[in-house]
Amino acid sequence: MGGMHGFGPVVTERDEPVFHARWEGVVRAIMQRTNGRYYNLDEFRFAIERMPPDDYLRAGYYERWLHAVETLLVEKSVITREELAQGRMESATPRALAPRASPPDIQPRFRPGDRVATRNIHPKHHTRMPRYARGKHGVIRRVYGPFPLPDTSAGGQATDWETCYAVEFESRELWGAGADKNDRVCVDLWESYLEPEEKR
């Protein structure tokens, strides 16, 4: 959503409760107990992103979570649509996924201070490069080491690992001359989102 217009001011709620109703906590607890057992966090996020955009914007936060959990548990055959509709169990639970493998030993391509350009990509699948950061120039600030690549991890297949970096952009590079010249935005980006600046 970074940089989109038209949503108005930030509305805060005084003395906001942790959960507005018990069902929100139920959804959170269900997600917590099934995430990592039947799906990973990238698949969960992608299931939310797969909601039709108008439904996404209309739905409340935990409504999106509920949608994602229902979708994934059906897709992973943990439950069936019929069971969901009837609220009654028909078949037993399948086995949980094996835990994720530990990260491989990979050498980072970039070092802190390196100037990089982000690739101008527009994939249909899940990705963690925000639209506003595509096709821009920035500087590597931190090297975080190997993280699962969300783009493939969200498909639920074998995990690809890539070095993840904190990449700093000047706000003016992202938003133009209207931005304050002192301001910066730091975004965590995976290695395949990046190229050395001079090759661009």
Place this chain on the structure above:
Amino acid sequence: MSDAHHHHDHDHDHGGHHPEPPSEVEARALALESLLIDKGLITSDEVDRIISAYEHDIGPMIGARVVAHAWADPEYKARLLSDGPAALKELAIDYPASTRLVVVENEPGVHNAIVCTLCSCYPWAVLGLPPTWYKSAPYRSRMVSEPRSVLAEFGLSLTDGVAVNVWDSSSDVRYMVLPERPAGTEEWSEEQLASIVTRDCMIGVAKPRVPAESTTR
């Protein structure tokens, strides 16, 4: 607490940004809960325990304790900035291995703030669950492109020359802001210090404020 009327006690506009949960959603959630209990995937005890932990045990008081200790002990602060989870462990706080905690420090001339434009990533292990506004479209869309006007809406006006660093939490790194220790707190205990470190200070939309009466002790 689950009373729907609860919402109307607050003086803000729901205006589509924070829709009332329709009862259909609640029914779906409870049906899924009972189905998964039947399947032996969860128990109602587990659900209650998780809800209770977020309501009572996990909250900004954890982060505030860490900040207060970092203010009181510069060597601890250096360790906190270089390895968040290890520094938390020193205070007997277990940071979950599923994400990595990175603490970013406010300094004279540099103000940090956190956002997640892609979803709602938040350092819940140290701050508790995020407030609704953090997860809302206005904050997620505007905090990267016009952080100064968003901060102004929170009552935080930064002087010219102060750089704003916004951290967009797009990976499994979770950012937390270490605010600047305010003047007038030199003699304070860590407990007193922690009392002025609010959730919003550690998100970066506020600064710790010393209550008026305590400056004239």
